[in-house]
Amino acid sequence: SITLHDVIVIGAGAAGLMCAASAGQRGRSVLVIDHGKRPGRKILISGGGRCNFTNYDVTANNYLSQNPHFCKSALSQYTNWDFLGLVAKYNIPFHEREHGQLFCDDSAKDIVNLLTNECEETGNVQYKYQSEIISVERIDDNAFEVKTTQGTFKCESLVIATGGLSMPRLGATPFGWKIAEQFGLAVIPPQAALVPFTLDGREKGLTELTGTALPVRISCNNKEFLEALLFTHRGISGPSVLQISSYWNPGDSVTVDWLPETNALEFLEKAIAKNPIQELKTALSKLLPKRLVEYFIELNVFENKPLRQFNKKQIEDIALNLHNWKIKPNGTEGYRTAEATLGGVDTNELSSKTMECKSIKGLYFVGECMDVTGWLGGYNFQWAWSSGWVAGQNV
Ligand code: FAD
Numbered sequence: 001s002i003t004l005h006d007v008i009v010i011g012a013g014a015a016g017l018m019c020a021a022s023a024g025q026r027g028r029s030v031l032v033i034d035h036g037k038r039p040g041r042k043i044l045i046s047g048g049g050r051c052n053f054t055n056y057d058v059t060a061n062n063y064l065s066q067n068p069h070f071c072k073s074a075l076s077q078y079t080n081w082d083f084l085g086l087v088a089k090y091n092i093p094f095h096e097r098e099h100g101q102l103f104c105d106d107s108a109k110d111i112v113n114l115l116t117n118e119c120e121e122t123g124n125v126q127y128k129y130q131s132e133i134i135s136v137e138r139i140d141d142n143a144f145e146v147k148t149t150q151g152t153f154k155c156e157s158l159v160i161a162t163g164g165l166s167m168p169r170l171g172a173t174p175f176g177w178k179i180a181e182q183f184g185l186a187v188i189p190p191q192a193a194l195v196p197f198t199l200d201g202r203e204k205g206l207t208e209l210t211g212t213a214l215p216v217r218i219s220c221n222n223k224e225f226l227e228a229l230l231f232t233h234r235g236i237s238g239p240s241v242l243q244i245s246s247y248w249n250p251g252d253s254v255t256v257d258w259l260p261e262t263n264a265l266e267f268l269e270k271a272i273a274k275n276p277i278q279e280l281k282t283a284l285s286k287l288l289p290k291r292l293v294e295y296f297i298e299l300n301v302f303e304n305k306p307l308r309q310f311n312k313k314q315i316e317d318i319a320l321n322l323h324n325w326k327i328k329p330n331g332t333e334g335y336r337t338a339e340a341t342l343g344g345v346d347t348n349e350l351s352s353k354t355m356e357c358k359s360i361k362g363l364y365f366v367g368e369c370m371d372v373t374g375w376l377g378g379y380n381f382q383w384a385w386s387s388g389w390v391a392g393q394n395v
Pocket of ligand 1: 010011013014015016032033034035036039040041042043045046047048052053054088104132145162163164166167170173174175241247258302327338339340367368369377378379381382384
């Protein structure tokens with residue numbers, strides 16, 4: 001027997017659950033299907049278990065896409081304030097961290113409960129977990145048929161909310177892009193985003209600083225971020241690196257300003273005037289981790305000797321190197337540790353107002369499986385809420 005629903009949502013993640021609640025509120029009967037055991041698995045581990053669920057300041061500038069305007073409509077139809085309204089409705093305690101990032105005080109579970117409660121409240125949402133999708137077919141102008149390991153279902157509107165490829169161990173699959181290809185829709189080649197860099201060659205020495213973090217300004221392809229950099233045993237990470245990784249392409253160098261808040265030249269000139277017999281290493285170690293200074297000395301970027309033995313040009317070069325240090329990553333840690341996926345279903349195929357495919361009536365894509373990727377800071381969840389909600393209003 002084939003069960004009929006108004007709407008089938010494939011993927012019980014952030015975008016899929018929001019879409020189901022939004023559609024259920026309009027009286028649409030919704031079936032949510034997921035191959036996992038439970039809803040919102042990525043939400044549960046997000047933000048170190050506290051879920052950075054949105055940001056006080058959300059604009060299209062916080063997103064990457066081949067079409068930077070695409071996200072605007074959904075972000076204005078369902079805003080960060082709308083989501084904060086829900087957070088207030090459920091009395092979820094939260095706090096602000098730097099750059100307007102909003103986190104749960106207690107647990108990311110609060111956000112999953114919020115979403116499942118919103119679905120329950122409508123009385124119109126059903127779930128099928130641990131269901132593998134066998135096939136998706138368009139059976140006539142107004143219907144899709146979804147065959148799963150737990151039965152065959154029919155619907156008028158089909159929403160694909162299966163996310164990107166990050167964290168394969170949490171059930172990430174390229175399902176959304178396979179469906180796009182099946183229906184002849186273009187897909188922008190996916191790439192790991194918000195991901196640590198790996199280093200080799202002369203840069204391998206930096207991994208000796210594993211565990212050390214410091215604020216830097218990092219830039220690549222005309223984007224820059226001023227945030228912490230963390231040395232790891234494989235390379236570099238931390239918020240600044242994750243952010244810039246979304247703008248990086250294999251082969252690119254990134255530029256690191258190790259002293260974003262200090263004028264290195266002025267600092268060195270003052271140090272020379274004050275204590276000319278002090279060694280360079282001693283002087284710089286007041287500003288930077290000593291091991292980092294030693295790394296530069298080992299690389300012969302500069303010699304360690306008393307400050308008075310450097311001429312003006314040499315001091316200028318040292319300052320320049322500290323403000324403009326090039327690092328050429330040999331790669332990223334990939335989807336295993338990435339927080340997001342660049343690329344996905346080409347937004348040209350979709351209506352920015354409804355997330356429906358322009359060429360296939362009733363087929364919708366929401367969340368991370370499409371070519372909209374947010375910065376670190378709650379922007380990816382906000383995109384899931386906004387795109388999921390608008391689709392739910394139109395299915
Ligand atoms: P998902 O939430 O990934 O949901 C997709 C769902 O589809 C899953 O339930 C999956 O099981 C299901 N699925 C996949 N393939 C199939 C299939 N073939 N058949 C059936 N079901 C399938 N973003 C933030 O904004 N703030 C944060 O703090 C944050 N922290 C993060 C931390 C980590 C470690 C990671 C990996 C990501 C983090 N993100 C964060 C990004 C955020 O989690 C995602 O952008 C967001 O979950 C995307 O929502 P989605 O609904 O599109 O996909």
